[in-house]
Amino acid sequence: MEQIILIKGAQLYAPTALGTKDLLLAGNTIAAIADNLMLNDTNLPITVIDGSGKLLVPGFVDSLVHYIGGGGEGGFATRTPEMQLTDATLAGVTTAIGVLGTDATTRTLSNLLAKAHALDIEGISTYCHTGSYEIPCRTLTGNITDDLILIDKIIGVGEIAISDHRSSQPTISEIRKVAAAARVGGMLAGKGGVVSVHVGSGNSLLQPLFDAVAGTELSLSQFYPTHINRNEALFNAGLEFARAGGVIxxxxxxxxxxxxxxxxxxxAAVARALAAGISPTQLTMSSDGNASLPIFSPDGRLLGLEVGAVRSLHQALQSAVLEFQVPLSAALTTVTQAPAQVLGLKQKGQLAVGKDADMLLLNSHDLSIDTVIAKGRCLVKDGRPRVYGTFEKPQQFATGG
Structure with missing residues (x-):
């Protein structure tokens, strides 16, 4: 029998504020949202959660995660570790999109896809992009369009790299061909088919994307550039990209x-972009979890390296609201509805009847995470994991062996 959970009396953000509501979920689907929901059949196996004093919000959609690690810019010993289930769930991430980065040799698409399936089995929703920084893109079937059509979990391409010394220095024609293949594959498969674009600190900024659509039937919405807060020049270029109809x-x-x-x-970037008149549905935040965060000298020498953290997504949401006074519904949009829309994930990112049962209960005073429900299953309760990944050891059972 499917699990039935009734959440009572929470302040619901869908991410639009809807006031105090009850929410009923049955299995993996939101079945009802209303005032004072009551179930007449008391023999049903119902779990009731008291949401009073808490905020009920959609589960976070993290649009850029390196499930299987990344890095390697300093040699084999600098390859970063894989993500574990609770890295995501304790950060409120119920949907994650895995990518490759600089290294598509020791990190492979088949490995990425296998990890996506593993995380899905363990409890969260997962998807992947085909390709990596490099163009021509490495694929599983031999071309981008076939990967999108034939492999369920592959929903887009990327992250291809531009304006970066680690990119393959693609021509405008090469970028166009990637975008065209992604668009056709996405159309035929009923998927987003977006091209995720890693943008470095090079002087060309986002110009290659403007050049790629110029004189063609492609639009900027085909591209989804990330790291737009890398520096002030790129941030300002990102605002122009958004004003031209893109999502950053x-x-x-x-x-x-x-x-x-x-x-x-x-x-701060979200707050400034909103103040500049950009719609929250054109702004997203992603963690770049488990990626390497290399520090390079001006001539490209590696000076140091740290590791991205999925938990930074939730921390940034807290900071946007509590420090920069971004309205909660707008801040939530950047990590729920907006990324789901740009990726074509129609069942994700919103609390509405018929949508997937992915949601969080946040403590209203500090937006800390109390409860995480993914695919209708409670994975975190009272801020502590109830479900662990296959090879994670619950702290109380760890032996240190």
Whole structure:
């Protein structure tokens, strides 16, 4: 029998504020949202959760995660570790999109896809992009369109790299062909078919994307550029990209060095973009979880390296609301509805009847995470995991062996 959960008396953000509501979920689906829901059949196996004093919000959609790790810019010993289930769930992430980065040799698409399936079995919803920084893109079937059509979990391409010394220095024609293949594959498969674009600190900024659509039937909405808060120049270019109809993504994982050298904190970037008149549905935040965060000298020498953290997504949401006074519904949109829309994930990112049963209960005073429900299953309760990944050890049972 499907699990039935009734959440009573929470302040519901869908992410639009809907006031105090009850929400009923049956299995993996939201069955009802109303005032004072009552179930007449008391023999049903119902779990009732008291939501009073809490905020009920959609589960976070993290649009850029390196499930199987990344990095390697400093050699084999600098390859970053894989993500574990509770890295996501304790951060409120119920849907995650896995990508490859610089390294598509020791990190492979088949490995990425296998990890996506593993995390899905363990409890969250997962998807992947085909390709990596490199163009021509490495694929599983031999081309981008076939990957999108034939492999359920593959929903887009990326993250291809531009304006970066680690990119393959693609031509405008090559970028166009990737976008065209992604669009056709997405159309035929009923998927988003978006091209996720890693943008470095090069002087060309986002110009390659403007050039790629110029004189063609492609639109900027085909591209989904990330790391737009990398520096002030790129941030301003991102605002122009959004004004031209695109969606831009701010990275929440960062280092003290990067912030001291011009990076705009993701929460501040959201606040500034909203103040500049950009719609919250054109702004997203992603964690870049388990990626390497390399620090390079001006001539490209590696000076140091840290690791991205999925938990930074939730921390940035807290900072946006509590520090930068971003309205909660707008801040939530950047990590729920907006990424789900740009990725074509129609069942994700909103609390509405018929949508997937992915949701969080947040403590209203500080937005800390109390409860995480993914695919209708409670994975975190009272801020502590109830479900662990296959190879994670619950702390109370850890032996240290």
């Amino acid at each position: 993504d701010f990275t929440t994982s960062t280092t003290a060095y990067d912030l001291q050298h011009g990076e705009v904190a993701a929460a």
